[in-house]
Amino acid sequence: MAGFFFLFVKRSFSNPSRFLLFPKIPISCSSTSSLVSSSQTLARSPIGSGFNNVVGGGIGGFPRVSVPRRFSSHLAAVRDLKTADGLTVDAIAAKDWPILGESESDWRSHAAAIAQSIQLIKKRMQWRKLIVRLDQMSAVLNKPDLWDDPVSAGRISREHGELLSKMKEVNGYEQELLEHIDLIKLAREENDEELEWESMKALVNMRRTAKEKELEALLSGDNDSCSCFIEVQAGAGGTESMDWAAMVMNMYKSWAQHRGFVVTIVEEMPGEIAGIKRATIKVDGDYAFGYAKAEVGVHRLVRISPFDSGKRRHTSFAAVAVIPILGDGSTRYQIKESDLRIERFRASGAGGQHVNTTESAVRIVHIPTGICATCQNERSQHSNKASAMAVLQSRLDQLEMARQAQLNAEHTQSLTDISWGNQIRTYVLHPYRMVKDLRTNYEVSDPDSVLGGDLDGFILNFLSYLLDKDEASV
Amino acid sequence: MTLRFPFPVRSPLRPDLASSLHRRLSIPSRSSSSPTPLLSSDHRPPLFLRPPAFAASRTDLHDFRRWAESLALAAGPRLSASDGGPDAALLRRELAWLVEDATVAAASESGVGEELRLRVELEELYRLWRARIEERRPFQYIVGCEHWRDLVLVVKEGVLIPRPETEMVVDLVAEVEGFEKGLWADLGTGSGAIAVGIGRMLQEGGRVFATDLSPVALEVARLNVERYELKDKIELRRGSWFEPLRDVEGKLMGLLSNPPYIPSSHIPGLQAEVGQHEPKLALDGGEDGMDHLLHLCEGSASALKSGGFFAFETNGDEQSEFIVDLMSMKLGNFFHNIKMISDFAGIQRFVTGFRR
Ligand SMILES: C[S@@+](CC[C@H](N)C(=O)[O-])C[C@H]1O[C@@H](n2cnc3c(N)ncnc32)[C@H](O)[C@@H]1O
Numbered sequence: 001m002a003g004f005f006f007l008f009v010k011r012s013f014s015n016p017s018r019f020l021l022f023p024k025i026p027i028s029c030s031s032t033s034s035l036v037s038s039s040q041t042l043a044r045s046p047i048g049s050g051f052n053n054v055v056g057g058g059i060g061g062f063p064r065v066s067v068p069r070r071f072s073s074h075l076a077a078v079r080d081l082k083t084a085d086g087l088t089v090d091a092i093a094a095k096d097w098p099i100l101g102e103s104e105s106d107w108r109s110h111a112a113a114i115a116q117s118i119q120l121i122k123k124r125m126q127w128r129k130l131i132v133r134l135d136q137m138s139a140v141l142n143k144p145d146l147w148d149d150p151v152s153a154g155r156i157s158r159e160h161g162e163l164l165s166k167m168k169e170v171n172g173y174e175q176e177l178l179e180h181i182d183l184i185k186l187a188r189e190e191n192d193e194e195l196e197w198e199s200m201k202a203l204v205n206m207r208r209t210a211k212e213k214e215l216e217a218l219l220s221g222d223n224d225s226c227s228c229f230i231e232v233q234a235g236a237g238g239t240e241s242m243d244w245a246a247m248v249m250n251m252y253k254s255w256a257q258h259r260g261f262v263v264t265i266v267e268e269m270p271g272e273i274a275g276i277k278r279a280t281i282k283v284d285g286d287y288a289f290g291y292a293k294a295e296v297g298v299h300r301l302v303r304i305s306p307f308d309s310g311k312r313r314h315t316s317f318a319a320v321a322v323i324p325i326l327g328d329g330s331t332r333y334q335i336k337e338s339d340l341r342i343e344r345f346r347a348s349g350a351g352g353q354h355v356n357t358t359e360s361a362v363r364i365v366h367i368p369t370g371i372c373a374t375c376q377n378e379r380s381q382h383s384n385k386a387s388a389m390a391v392l393q394s395r396l397d398q399l400e401m402a403r404q405a406q407l408n409a410e411h412t413q414s415l416t417d418i419s420w421g422n423q424i425r426t427y428v429l430h431p432y433r434m435v436k437d438l439r440t441n442y443e444v445s446d447p448d449s450v451l452g453g454d455l456d457g458f459i460l461n462f463l464s465y466l467l468d469k470d471e472a473s474v
Numbered sequence: 475m476t477l478r479f480p481f482p483v484r485s486p487l488r489p490d491l492a493s494s495l496h497r498r499l500s501i502p503s504r505s506s507s508s509p510t511p512l513l514s515s516d517h518r519p520p521l522f523l524r525p526p527a528f529a530a531s532r533t534d535l536h537d538f539r540r541w542a543e544s545l546a547l548a549a550g551p552r553l554s555a556s557d558g559g560p561d562a563a564l565l566r567r568e569l570a571w572l573v574e575d576a577t578v579a580a581a582s583e584s585g586v587g588e589e590l591r592l593r594v595e596l597e598e599l600y601r602l603w604r605a606r607i608e609e610r611r612p613f614q615y616i617v618g619c620e621h622w623r624d625l626v627l628v629v630k631e632g633v634l635i636p637r638p639e640t641e642m643v644v645d646l647v648a649e650v651e652g653f654e655k656g657l658w659a660d661l662g663t664g665s666g667a668i669a670v671g672i673g674r675m676l677q678e679g680g681r682v683f684a685t686d687l688s689p690v691a692l693e694v695a696r697l698n699v700e701r702y703e704l705k706d707k708i709e710l711r712r713g714s715w716f717e718p719l720r721d722v723e724g725k726l727m728g729l730l731s732n733p734p735y736i737p738s739s740h741i742p743g744l745q746a747e748v749g750q751h752e753p754k755l756a757l758d759g760g761e762d763g764m765d766h767l768l769h770l771c772e773g774s775a776s777a778l779k780s781g782g783f784f785a786f787e788t789n790g791d792e793q794s795e796f797i798v799d800l801m802s803m804k805l806g807n808f809f810h811n812i813k814m815i816s817d818f819a820g821i822q823r824f825v826t827g828f829r830r
Contacts, residue, residue, distance in 0.1 A: 270563060342818050343818055343819070343820070344638075344817065344818035344819040344820075347818070347819035348558070349558055350789065350790060350821075351637075351639055351790070351817065351819050351821055351823075352637055352639050352735070352787065352788075352789060352790065352817075352821075352823065353634070353637065353732075353734070353735060353736050353748070353756075353757055353789070354736060354740070354744060354745070354748065354789075355558070355637070355745060355748065356612050356614075356635060356745060356747035356748045356752070357560065357564070358560070358564060358567065358568050358571070358613050358614075359560075359564050359567075360638040362818060377567075378621070379571060379621030380621040380622050380623055380624070380625075380638065380641070381638035381641055381818070382622070382623040382624060382638075382641050383621070383623075383624065
């Protein structure tokens with residue numbers, strides 16, 4: 001506790017002094033240069049009190065000097081920002097000002113567009129849940145016995161810090177909007193055309209970056225930034241489905257490679273005649289999980305079978321699971337060495353000097369849970385073991401997350417959890433050609449491009465559908 | 475779809491090491507530093523280290539793959555049924571690795587152009603694969619390397635291809651308290667696998683004496699020691715078992731060996747890759763396979779210092795039991811804490827223990 005407290009007090013004292021000198025300069029705002037240059041004007045201006053909310057509700061033009069000692073009051077600073085005349089972002093959006101093109105110099109239009117984006121971003125981030133979570137974490141951090149368990153204290157305080165900075169970034173953006181509105185109004189009052197023009201320009205810029213931020217907000221889930229494993233399993237129907245499973249796996253390999261992720265095959269159980277029974281690939285790179293989680297579920301194919309001499313129409317299924325590879329900082333399942341059974345996969349005979357083989361597959365069984373992992377595609381047994389271990393760790397992490405019912409649990413079902421009824425997408429190659437997502441109704445009429453890895457449309461659509469549908473969660 | 479291999483992940487060498495290696499290997503007069511002339515006709519570096527001096531079109535490579543796959547599919551069932559050789563699935567994986575070692579990954583990725591850069595001529599690839607299938611030449615000799623633990627070891631005809639089971643010897647050593655600073659011996663080092671695996675974990679003062687009777691083995695071991703920049707940690711010595719170690723008698727913290735342990739009568743029935751291509755000197759353990767193991771057991775008492783550790787690989791259950799008995803009964807005054815350890819196939823593969 002002591003460490004925290006110290007840090008907090010120190011920071012809190014350094015800021016108010018700045019505020020006393022320049023009460024109008026917002027502290028957490030990522031000021032554009034125009035803002036900084038105009039601060040002088042502002043300091044001279046009579047409307048000071050409008051910015052008070054920035055530092056957590058000062059009274060009468062003075063920021064609160066008393067030190068916010070508790071974490072929860074820190075949080076208060078992240079809410080309810082207003083312009084000088086009391087406009088909030090929500091209020092701006094509610095005004096339904098017409099949104100014109102970017103080239104129109106109408107600040108209301110820009111403000112309305114940005115306000116809408118901010119609302120969408122917050123919705124996607126599940127803002128309300130975040131606030132509740134931040135409150136919960138603050139409560140925990142305020143407990144006097146917090147540091148009795150230094151590991152969990154460290155984790156919570158880190159998560160708290162990350163969440164806070166994520167939220168502050170949005171607030172900073174919000175605040176930037178409100179300040180420019182204030183500046184424009186002020187500039188008009190004072191006939192300062194240059195100032196008005198600069199703020200107008202800044203609003204246009206904000207409108208542009210807002211679109212990017214909307215996209216980024218689609219990937220703000222807990223483990224979204226992680227690398228991941230993608231697993232594909234053939235459904236019933238023999239060779240037909242195994243061939244389809246291989247096609248699905250290839251689709252993900254191409255998709256991942258085009259996105260610049262590094263793809264490694266971890267495990268592959270080939271079908272007897274064609275395709276795969278099951279396979280696992282590792283997809284390495286930023287936000288691999290955030291995107292790939294949109295693909296979890298059953299994928300259905302309708303086509304004239306290349307394996308059927310009667311040229312009949314066939315329907316095949318393949319199930320897809322996606323498992324995040326948690327970073328070292330996260331809560332990971334602690335594996336005890338003694339709980340593991342490591343077996344040579346498909347070993348027979350005397351082994352050792354008797355045998356020359358390039359087969360060094362290893363299976364690791366976690367005895368208490370019965371969960372196991374296999375790797376056979378590395379060139380040494382040591383590496384196969386390391387890869388299998390990584391898969392096992394992630395499977396156990398996934399189990400642990402499901403157990404703790406964390407936010408993302410619904411995206412991290414394992415293959416065994418995915419019911420064959422959970423169809424998410426249908427690919428029709430005959431008699432017409434179309435790929436349609438059954439969740440979003442997003443469709444594409446060129447299956448070849450989709451099977452060639454062009455999945456971003458489906459993924460982004462699903463992510464926004466997932467996060468935008470639920471009005472109540474905002 | 476062509477598969478892209480994540481090359482950086484697979485390369486076990488630090489970039490600086492890799493480039494210095496490249497430099498060393500691209501100097502044609504490299505042989506001046508190798509003391510023994512090669513017995514094998516193939517004295518070129520392993521495939522993956524050769525410069526990409528050749529080119530082929532994607533279609534050419536595709537045709538090669540198709541041809542090679544059909545060969546594999548046709549031969550696989552026969553090979554695995556006859557003497558436990560590779561089946562079709564295994565051969566196809568080897569084929570993928572052969573292509574991986576023979577091509578330049580970066581070029582195949584960025585390649586808009588049709589040309590691929592190769593480390594051997596296309597015709598040579600055909601010859602190599604034919605030898606793999608028709609002559610049963612081990613895959614590791616064909617590509618000139620074996621991936622073992624996180625190492626890529628150079629191997630060639632005349633030296634035993636290190637086995638996956640043996641990887642565990644390194645883990646056993648890592649569990650010995652204070653191993654990092656001790657003197658170790660790897661008797662019958664072959665390609666140097668065990669010695670290099672351990673040499674990389676040693677600290678100031680730690681050293682491995684790696685011995686072998688075979689000059690080819692020592693020459694290959696030297697290459698591997700140099701490749702991993704362990705010249706100051708690993709000393710190679712030629713001679714029979716304890717002979718070259720007289721000067722360190724009684725000073726060794728550990729003795730490690732994977733000596734030849736196959737009973738002579740089994741040699742004619744071995745899988746072709748082993749029996750027809752790997753050196754007999756590395757395999758034949760005498761009538762019951764234990765000639766060398768027994769010699770090693772008996773010499774250990776005087777070679778090891780007090781508290782010293784030994785780990786021997788054996789042919790499995792029966793041999794291991796025999797050695798456990800020997801070390802704890804007849805030689806029980808010298809050794810204690812004798813254990814059998816199984817490999818991942820559940821065979822009691824190793825015997826370990828400590829000098830009193
Ligand atoms: C089974 S191989 C082991 C090679 C290597 N240690 C490995 O695990 O891959 C046995 C080695 O013992 C060597 N060897 C055979 N007889 C020997 C002897 N009398 N003295 C020393 N080494 C011998 C062989 O040359 C061969 O390299």
